[in-house]
Every structure is written in structure tokens, then in C-alpha cells.
Amino acid sequence: MYKSVKMKKILVTGGAGNVGSALVEKLIEKEDNFVVIADDLSTGFLYKLPKNHKERWRFEKCDVNNESLLSALMKTEKFDYVFHFAAVVGVQRTQEHPISVLRDIDGIKNILDLSINSSVKHVYFSSSSEVYGEPVELPQHEYKTPLNSRVPYAVVKNVAECFFRSYEQEYGLNYTIFRFFNTYGPNQSTDFVVSRFLAAALKGQDITIYGDGSQTRTFSYVDDTIDTCLACHYQNKIINDVINIGSDKLVTINELAQLVISMTNSKSKVIFLPPLKEGDMTRRQPDNSKMRELLGRELIPLDEGIKRMMNDKNYLASIGV
Ligand SMILES: NC(=O)c1ccc[n+]([C@@H]2O[C@H](COP(=O)([O-])OP(=O)(O)OC[C@H]3O[C@@H](n4cnc5c(N)ncnc54)[C@H](O)[C@@H]3O)[C@@H](O)[C@H]2O)c1
Secondary structure, eight states: OOOOTTSEEEEEETTTSHHHHHHHHHHTTSTTEEEEEEEOOSSOOGGGSOSSOGGGEEEEEOOTTOHHHHHHHHHHHOOSEEEEOOOOOOHHHHHHOHHHHHHHHHHHHHHHHHHTTSSOOEEEEEEEGGGGOSOSSSSBOTTTSOOOOOSHHHHHHHHHHHHHHHHHHHHOOEEEEEEEOOEEOTTOOTTSHHHHHHHHHHHTOOEEEETTSOOEEOOEEHHHHHHHHHHHHHHTOSTTEEEEESOOOOEEHHHHHHHHHHHHTOOOOEEEEOOOSSSOOSOOOBOOHHHHHHHOSOOOOHHHHHHHHHTOHHHHHHTTO
């Protein structure tokens, strides 16, 4: 139950997902935060919700693209801060369902329209490295690197960023845009590469790679991602601005597969499939200078992050190991 008038009321959309659930866990560590998690459970799960501090959060099943549902929630609760992390995600899902992806523009507009002239002081938005598209340069810099993608998921994130800038310009609504690069952790579904490879290796199943595996990724452990978001929030940094959040260490998909196989002592074989039609960028790497400054510590190395996942009982249960 929401108790004290001094508590900060925070809406986290997509809070039953990978990144959102990790954000909620850390927000409720502070006793003056009360979090409402709004999620339609399309790719999120109730088991990802916090197990503790039950007096500091509650869950509301809500499709944020539905204006009347979101309006009822936001008008009743009178939030101080909003983290809008709900979205249709995953390369394959977003390619197969482009109209659903485009419908997320409704949710973005709903969040903004209901935040202006309200109790909301600041809105945080989860954009994506996908806005850079096929890179014209590495590393990718927040202001200098052109945004170069036409796939619906990236276009929606780009349009969203434009909405946030415009609402600040016309209505004075403060925002921060997080451009997340690949973030992995124990609550990540097996739609995504680290979790998928690790689950396959732990079960001794084949590991499948689209293309020849030479495409690179960078992998940010979810604690690094969330600690950076919260540093922005608690230190009032990156106001009305954008920040890349991700590791800058390049890893090929082949290297990831071999690392996972060796860390799990697995007998899994690597199988190569034809490359995906589009949306599987060959190279990505953030200029993460802003993130490093805010984090004030080294990023968690990939092998350490994988080790943490292997020791996480919830993750193992979620993949049936
Ligand atoms: N994890 C990454 O590597 C990564 C990279 C770039 C951007 N992002 C962005 O970060 C955010 C979180 O991604 P994630 O990796 O945690 O994915 P996720 O699928 O685990 O979480 C998304 C959550 O949003 C919910 N959701 C989707 N549509 C909704 C709607 N209309 N109304 C209410 N809830 C809805 C889902 O049920 C799910 O719980 C997304 O906006 C995503 O685009 C993530």
C-alpha cells in the first residue's frame, strides 16, 4: 500500500520485463520510493516482479497503448516520475509484427499527453542502439553519429525521441532518453542472444547462429544499465538529453557462443543458419563516455555477467534447468 505523502510515486511501464524488472528492484531499495508497475504481460512475466518490499510497489495489468486504461491509472495515482520501458521487442518479433511495433507510438503519445500539466516532473524513455542502424562509424556517438535505420522498431524509437524533444520544447516536460545497447541479465528472455545461448548450452542443445557469426555485439550487464539510469535519476543528470547505455567491448557472436560453451562445460554444437533478412546489424559499439562518468566504476565483464546468470535460481528455473 502507498503510505506516506513524502514518498515519490514512480510509474514503470514494462516493469515485468528484463530491464524494467531490474529497475523496479533497485528503485524499491529506497524506502521513499513507491512504484507502480504497468505491464500488459505480452512478453513480461509475473515471476519477474520483486519478491520483497511488497509495501513499496504494486502491479497493474495495463496496455499503455490503450489511452483510457493508462489515463485512469495516471490520473488516479498522480506520479512524480515515469520510466516508459514498455515496447514490442526482439528482432524476430518486431520483424514479424511491424504494425504492433508501430502501435507503440500510441503508448508514447499517451505517456507524454498524460504527463504534461500533471504531477509528473520527469519522464525517462528506453530508446535503443537500433536508432543508429547500420553504422557509418564506430563508436556511435549520441550527437555526431547519423541515425540510419528504416526498420519499424528503430523508426518508432527515433520518432519517440523526436516526441520527447518536442514536448519539452512546447510544454516544458523534462525527459531523459536512454539509448540502450544490448542489455542482458537473469530476467532476459531466450528471445535474446546471451540468454538463448546460455540456456541451450546448459541443456546441451544446439546453439544456432544467424549468418557466419562474425557480426559483433556489445553486452551490458543489467546492473550496469540500471545503475546508469538511476545515476541520471538521483543525480539529476542528462536532463532533456540523450545517453548511450551499453558496453563498448566488441564481441563476435562466435566468441559469445564459445565463451558460453566453455563456461558451462557444454557439449552443445554450433549450427549456422542463413542471415536474417534485415535488422541484424553487423556492427554496433557505443561511445559510452557519459555512461562511464556517471557509473564511476568499471563495467561488469561478460564472463562475470554470465557467471551471475548461471548462479541465479530464478533464471535457471525460467529456462527449466
Ligand atoms: N534489453 C535490451 O538489450 C534493449 C536494448 C535496446 C532497447 N531496449 C528497450 O528497453 C525496454 C525494455 O526491454 P526489455 O529488454 O526489458 O524487453 P522485455 O520484453 O523483457 O520487456 C518489455 C516489457 O514491456 C511489456 N509491454 C510491451 N508492450 C506493452 C504495452 N503496450 N503495454 C504494457 N506493457 C507492455 C512486456 O510485457 C514486457 O514486460 C524496451 O523499450 C526496449 O525497446 C532494450
